[in-house]
Amino acid sequence: MFNKHAFIYVLICVISLTTSYAQDPQFSQFYGVPLYTNPALTGVSGNIRANIAYRDQYIGLDKNFKSTFAGIDAPTSKLGGGIGLTFLNDVAGDGSLTTNQISGVYAFHASINRKVRMSLAIQAGVVQKTYDWSKFKFGDQIDDRFGFVNPTKEPVASELRFFPNFGSGFLIYSDRFFGGAAVHNMIEPNQSFYFENSPQEQFKLPRRYTAHAGMNIYLTNQRNEQERVILSPNILFMNQRNYNQLNLGLYIKKQALTTGLWFRQTSKNTDAAIVLIGLKFPKFRVGYSYDITVSGARTATQGSQELSVSFEIKPPKRPKPRNRALVCPAF
Numbered sequence: 001m002f003n004k005h006a007f008i009y010v011l012i013c014v015i016s017l018t019t020s021y022a023q024d025p026q027f028s029q030f031y032g033v034p035l036y037t038n039p040a041l042t043g044v045s046g047n048i049r050a051n052i053a054y055r056d057q058y059i060g061l062d063k064n065f066k067s068t069f070a071g072i073d074a075p076t077s078k079l080g081g082g083i084g085l086t087f088l089n090d091v092a093g094d095g096s097l098t099t100n101q102i103s104g105v106y107a108f109h110a111s112i113n114r115k116v117r118m119s120l121a122i123q124a125g126v127v128q129k130t131y132d133w134s135k136f137k138f139g140d141q142i143d144d145r146f147g148f149v150n151p152t153k154e155p156v157a158s159e160l161r162f163f164p165n166f167g168s169g170f171l172i173y174s175d176r177f178f179g180g181a182a183v184h185n186m187i188e189p190n191q192s193f194y195f196e197n198s199p200q201e202q203f204k205l206p207r208r209y210t211a212h213a214g215m216n217i218y219l220t221n222q223r224n225e226q227e228r229v230i231l232s233p234n235i236l237f238m239n240q241r242n243y244n245q246l247n248l249g250l251y252i253k254k255q256a257l258t259t260g261l262w263f264r265q266t267s268k269n270t271d272a273a274i275v276l277i278g279l280k281f282p283k284f285r286v287g288y289s290y291d292i293t294v295s296g297a298r299t300a301t302q303g304s305q306e307l308s309v310s311f312e313i314k315p316p317k318r319p320k321p322r323n324r325a326l327v328c329p330a331f
Helices: 004-018
Strands: 048-057 065-076 081-092 097-111 117-131 160-173 177-184 208-215 229-240 243-254 257-266 270-280 284-293 304-313
Touching: 081 117, 097 160, 243 270, 257 284
Parallel strands: none
Antiparallel strands: 048 065, 048 304, 065 081, 081 097, 097 117, 117 160, 160 177, 177 208, 208 229, 229 243, 243 257, 257 270, 270 284, 284 304
């Protein structure tokens, strides 16, 4: 039996293979994926750090979007900064379109004065995009009585694409404030399965510009920094071609507990309120956030959820006092 809604869905997916202005996956816990937000955050924690995050977007839809990020970074005195490695997996719908990306990052660290430092980073990697041709349906396959039973005459494109990708970032920070900017997809690589050599804009992966800033307000003055209550207001702005996103919110951190509240504004509307809770254990941190959709799509999408885990190991040689690590929210 012909299913009109299913047909519309796969038609949109097919169009996306050729002419869509694709956007990169976004994470609500952007400090839970520091190297994805800004490669200049590589090595600034002062520890060997591993981050894993999983995002389940629009949980009210049967075939929604799922993104997984993993990153590891560490400071290195021999190279004068930090090095890192990242992996991203993004699955659209029922797996009809899958993106994998692996990148290496190098960040150069320098002191501006005794309290303020900077980081400059470059990121280089490779992207793999695949789709499953068997999951797509076309109009010429439809039989009036039996539905999608006829073979299609649509041309089959290569189901696998590889292309290089580059990014860069800048960060300035102290123990009281931090701010930076990043550019991803710098060369805007062609990602089309059908028109691999076309210079047209609609086949390019558009640049993603990110600017972020925050500060730490110490509400208590305990000697042990881990026991202080920290209020951290933050802002993040992202632009990717015609899409803009502004996140405003704050974290409150007290010993093992971190809580957060955010509001996300997109180009056209107030999109979501984001609630976060995080716990710190002796060897790792875990955070959970839920995006409460406040736009007109709330009934259909029912929000999004995200889980992040972070591990940190102190290196054998701690940074010198003049090279203080960045004190930023855990998530």
